[in-house]
Amino acid sequence: MLGLARSWTAFAALTKREPFYPANLAKFVFLDWNVSSAKAVAELGFRPTSFEDGARATVEWYREIGMARYHCYQEAVYAQNSYSRRNAAARSEC
Secondary structure, three states: OHHHHHHHHHHHHHHOOOOOOOHHHHHHHOOOOOOOOHHHHHHHOOOOOOHHHHHHHHHHHHHHOOOOOHHHHHHHHHHHHOOOHHHHHHHHHO
């Protein structure tokens, strides 16, 4: 993978675009990191939540600050469970 990162970095220099995986960040991108929330729990009182609860709270916050429309969120959730043309059309309006 490091060879691929080096190739992408060289190609990025030619195209003047940011590489997908910069070779100089390989130690951060390609290594497995073991992490724990224990310190945040102990020092900050952090309480981990499930992905579903966190995503729901995030969407609700976006809605509260006006960056997401509630009906679009409802249609997107409904469309995940039902693949009808009507739902796809409603989702595309958002």
